[in-house]
Amino acid sequence: MSQYRTSIDPDRLSPDSRLECSICWWVYDPQDGDEAGNIPRGTPFTALSDDWRCPQCDALRHQFLVIADDR
Numbered sequence: 513m514s515q516y517r518t519s520i521d522p523d524r525l526s527p528d529s530r531l532e533c534s535i536c537w538w539v540y541d542p543q544d545g546d547e548a549g550n551i552p553r554g555t556p557f558t559a560l561s562d563d564w565r566c567p568q569c570d571a572l573r574h575q576f577l578v579i580a581d582d583r
């Protein structure tokens with residue numbers, strides 16, 4: 513059993529999935545990583561540590577929503 517709820521379903525996340533902060537709409541793009549958080553380019557969202565926060569508003573990881581790429 514998982515200890516906490518998450519809106520992110522790992523099965524739906526691919527290594528190049530982009531995710532959007534549901535608070536401030538900052539977008540995590542694996543191609544860019546997160547300079548402020550010392551995340552190198554090419555890091556999938558699923559590889560971020562559990563204490564990683566939105567660099568803009570400090571939102572927790574589970575407050576990010578997957579951006580659907582099926583346009």
Ligand SMILES: [Zn+2]
Binds near residue numbers: 536537566570
């Ligand atoms: Zn945010």
